Amino acid sequence: MFTGIVQGTAEIVSIEEKQLFRTHVVKLPEALLPGLALGASVAHNGCCLTVTAIDGDRVSFDLIKETLRITNLGDLQPGDIVNIERAAKFSDEIGGHLMSGHIMTTAEICKIIQSENNREVWFKIQDVTQMKYILHKGFIGIDGISLTVGDVTKSKFCVHLIPETLERTTLGAKKLGDRVNIEIDPHTQAIVDTVERVLAQREATAMQTLQETKPE
Template sequence: MFTGIVQGTGVLVSVDEKPNFRTHVVKMPPELLPNLALGASVAHNGCCLTVTEVNGDLVSFDLIKETLRLTNLGDLNVGDVVNLERAASFNDEIGGHLMSGHIICTAEIAKIQTSENNRQVWFRMPHAEYMKYILHKGYIGIDGISLTVGEVTTSRFCVHLIPETLERTTLGSKRLGDKINIEIDPQTQAIVDTVERVLASREAAMAAAQALAEQP
């Protein structure tokens, strides 16, 4: 599990591309290296990846077909920067919200509004069905960053970014059209899906009762 508080950024130093598979190597910041071992989980732009090799501050990770399909990690090139977070420990402060590192899709940056000390960024979701999980003032993971949802429309939503977030993460360098990893809040998803199932079951029962009552 992760908290959505980005602990640092890392530079992609090499990529080994294979069919439906790639291994990339990230230069990790010193503060994220202590006790980092094979098999450890590290979120890259919010996507949970497993350490496969540690060589000083150069750490390798494997990306399979599903990861490449659902996230923006397959679009990265040498020199690109990723948001990093080590897996949370039981005694860690939950400064953001609990996140699993499972990306549901990528969203496109549709609009950026900048004012003094503030930035509002709008994201366009690829499928309208995902919008039912994105609620005003709810939580969402944006490239691994725990953020609060601002305004919501039928296909888009926005977040408000403070200077600290823009400076400490990759969001400060993002531009229109860039693809961003999206993780919806799992608790919100569970509640919405449960309510939908209950309502569907109730409607089915009412329809069955009505059909039975109409029989001669």
């Protein structure tokens, strides 16, 4: 599990391509190296990856076909920067919201509104069926960053970014057309799905009752 509080950024230093598979190596910040071991979970742009090799501050991760398909990690090239968060411990402060590191879809940056002390960024989500889980003032994970949703339309939503977020994460360098990873808040998803299921059951029961009481 993760908290959505990005602990640092890391550069992709090399990529080994294979058939529907790749291994990329990142240069992890020194502060994130203590206690790191093979098999540990580290979020890259919000996507949970497993450590497969450690060589000093060079750490390797494997990306399978599904990861490359669903996330923006398949777009990365050597020299690109990713947001990094190591897996949370039970004693850690949850400054954002609990995140699984499982990316549901991606979104494209379609509008940026800059003001003196903050930035409003609009995203057009790739899988519009996920929009029902994106609610005004709800939680959302964007490239591994826990953020609060601003305005919402049928296919778009926005967030408001303070200077600290722009400085500490890759969102400060994003531009129009860039693609970001989206993780839906699982609690919101569970509530929406439960409400939909209950309403569908009630509607089915009402229709059945209507049919049974309908005069011949």
